[in-house]
Amino acid sequence: MAIKGSLKEASLPDVLQLLAMGKKTGCLSVTHRNNFGSIYFDKGRICYAAIVNRRDRLGDILLKSGAITPMQLEEAIEAQSKERDKRLGEILVGLGIISREDLHAQIRLQIEEAVYFLFTWTQGTFNFEADIRPEEQDFLVMINPESLLLEGARRVDEWSLIEKKIPSFDIVFDIDLKRLEESGAKLTAEQTVLLPLIDARRDVAAIIEDSGLVEFSVGKALYGLSTAGFLHRVGKSRAPDVILPDARVEEHRNLGMAFYKTGMLDEAEREFRRVVELRASDMPARFFLGLVHLRLARWDDAVADFEHAAHQRGATPAVLHNLAFAFERKGEPAKAREALREALKRGGEDDARVHASIGVLALRDGDLSAAEESFRKARPLYSGRAPSPAWFHYASLCFALAGKADEAIALLQEGVEAYPHAAVLHNNLSAVLERVGRNKESLASAERGVSEDAGIAQLHKNIGDAHYRVGMFDEAYDAYLRAVKFNDTLGPDVWIKLGNIRLKRSEPDEAVKCYEHALMLDPANQTARKNIEAAQAGT
Numbered sequence: 001m002a003i004k005g006s007l008k009e010a011s012l013p014d015v016l017q018l019l020a021m022g023k024k025t026g027c028l029s030v031t032h033r034n035n036f037g038s039i040y041f042d043k044g045r046i047c048y049a050a051i052v053n054r055r056d057r058l059g060d061i062l063l064k065s066g067a068i069t070p071m072q073l074e075e076a077i078e079a080q081s082k083e084r085d086k087r088l089g090e091i092l093v094g095l096g097i098i099s100r101e102d103l104h105a106q107i108r109l110q111i112e113e114a115v116y117f118l119f120t121w122t123q124g125t126f127n128f129e130a131d132i133r134p135e136e137q138d139f140l141v142m143i144n145p146e147s148l149l150l151e152g153a154r155r156v157d158e159w160s161l162i163e164k165k166i167p168s169f170d171i172v173f174d175i176d177l178k179r180l181e182e183s184g185a186k187l188t189a190e191q192t193v194l195l196p197l198i199d200a201r202r203d204v205a206a207i208i209e210d211s212g213l214v215e216f217s218v219g220k221a222l223y224g225l226s227t228a229g230f231l232h233r234v235g236k237s238r239a240p241d242v243i244l245p246d247a248r249v250e251e252h253r254n255l256g257m258a259f260y261k262t263g264m265l266d267e268a269e270r271e272f273r274r275v276v277e278l279r280a281s282d283m284p285a286r287f288f289l290g291l292v293h294l295r296l297a298r299w300d301d302a303v304a305d306f307e308h309a310a311h312q313r314g315a316t317p318a319v320l321h322n323l324a325f326a327f328e329r330k331g332e333p334a335k336a337r338e339a340l341r342e343a344l345k346r347g348g349e350d351d352a353r354v355h356a357s358i359g360v361l362a363l364r365d366g367d368l369s370a371a372e373e374s375f376r377k378a379r380p381l382y383s384g385r386a387p388s389p390a391w392f393h394y395a396s397l398c399f400a401l402a403g404k405a406d407e408a409i410a411l412l413q414e415g416v417e418a419y420p421h422a423a424v425l426h427n428n429l430s431a432v433l434e435r436v437g438r439n440k441e442s443l444a445s446a447e448r449g450v451s452e453d454a455g456i457a458q459l460h461k462n463i464g465d466a467h468y469r470v471g472m473f474d475e476a477y478d479a480y481l482r483a484v485k486f487n488d489t490l491g492p493d494v495w496i497k498l499g500n501i502r503l504k505r506s507e508p509d510e511a512v513k514c515y516e517h518a519l520m521l522d523p524a525n526q527t528a529r530k531n532i533e534a535a536q537a538g539t
Helices: 012-021 058-065 070-082 088-094 100-119 146-165 177-183 189-197 204-211 215-227 245-261 265-278 283-295 299-310 317-330 333-345 352-364 368-382 389-401 405-418 423-435 439-452 457-469 473-486 492-504 508-521 526-538
Strands: 003-006 026-032 035-042 045-051 125-130 171-175 231-236
Touching: 003 012, 012 026, 012 035, 012 100, 012 125, 012 146, 026 245, 035 100, 035 245, 045 100, 058 070, 058 100, 070 088, 088 100, 100 146, 100 215, 146 215, 171 204, 171 215, 189 204, 189 215, 204 215, 215 231, 245 265, 245 283, 265 283, 283 299, 283 317, 299 317, 317 333, 317 352, 333 352, 352 368, 352 389, 368 389, 389 405, 389 423, 405 423, 423 439, 423 457, 439 457, 457 473, 457 492, 473 492, 492 508, 492 526, 508 526
Parallel strands: none
Antiparallel strands: 003 125, 026 035, 026 125, 035 045, 171 231
8 A cells, every 4th residue: 555645744754753653665755856865674674775867776875985997897897787787786796896895885875875865865655565676776774764864854954054054966065275275274185185076167967977976975074164164156057957858858857767767657647748848759659658647547548658659760569569458458459460460570589478468358359369379478578487367367367268167277376476466366266266176275366465565355255255155144245245345246156156155044035135226236147036035035
């Protein structure tokens, strides 16, 4: 379940404490004006943090800290080009350029500094999405958030003073070197580093970038120089939006990607729209706009986005695949098939998703033979990886409908092993096991599915069916009630069984209401009609 709010109503430290106490795993996204930061949690501990459009890639971090030289970084990057399966940090350690301990210490410092900087954001919004993990990183830490709160609070207090002298990072300062020399003032190590960079041309953002220091250290050093009267404000830098349109596009794209990955879809849509306003031919932005609209179930918008992207040079099979999905969701299967055929022509023959989607359309047409052929064709294209949960779902459904229950069960058992948190696969496995009379296993699968997602009505129905089959009517009744609570149109058989249990409890009036609900769902259901007659005759 997502946790959302305003930083005016709940401070970031309060939110971190809440997530730590709840032992949450997922991503906390924080927005402030045009800034976006992410803090990832693993069972209540911070494992990674980053700020969008901030240079915090590993190479940049190590260069800025002086841990490696530009020449050493070039050597490592060249080595990585020959061993693409290795991460940069692993190569640096392997070449003896940096020790593993020093590497870990530098990355941990970067993560802590990112969190401290986010503490200074007192306005904006936060959004927590469970079970989202950072993309593959060189190193993930395990930091107790509470260990950062004290230092974070101290920095926030100091920032409130610093901001009086440095309200924004676009301010340009000059230094009065003559007065500084005459004063004999002793500078801090940070101020010594900054001195040659304060040149009446660089703004604060550029000084931060060129110094290799973090924002807080630069701000504190400049505050001290300003308070002592050695620093003079000479103006502001020109707006980067005017000078660097390409950089502006990249900034909006980075923000859009960050919003999309953390489920903040409205914000992602806004940023990708800004990209296409600045660069109408930007295919990646159109593509991600389409993905956003798919997740928002805005099928017409998604079709328009993917069609626009499909007409751009270099459009990939993925564009056509998603266009087909949007058409299928719109209820236009013929256009979906046409898009998939075009995807095959553009290199999609080697794309497992394209063949799987062709199988899904054949399955919905009732052509089980063609569907099975497509699913079997898709399988080896996953290149040694487990097929997607969707592939397991539809392929097993195809086999089950074709009467190949054993194959369906084997597939689903493989699927739940590969994706243990996929509640839908547990549900499907439960249903097939129940169909072949393996009642205890069916019940166990359904209960495991409920532990992963208690909001799936069919899982509760499966539990109810397993209990009903062995005469455990009270347990079945409770499970059926949970099922219809989530979906009261689940099927007439649920309501018939609820009516039967009511009748066994000598509650004929309530039983009739259940049977009538079943008739409402299926007016031709003769079992429900006969049961109504029997219940009324018994009264």
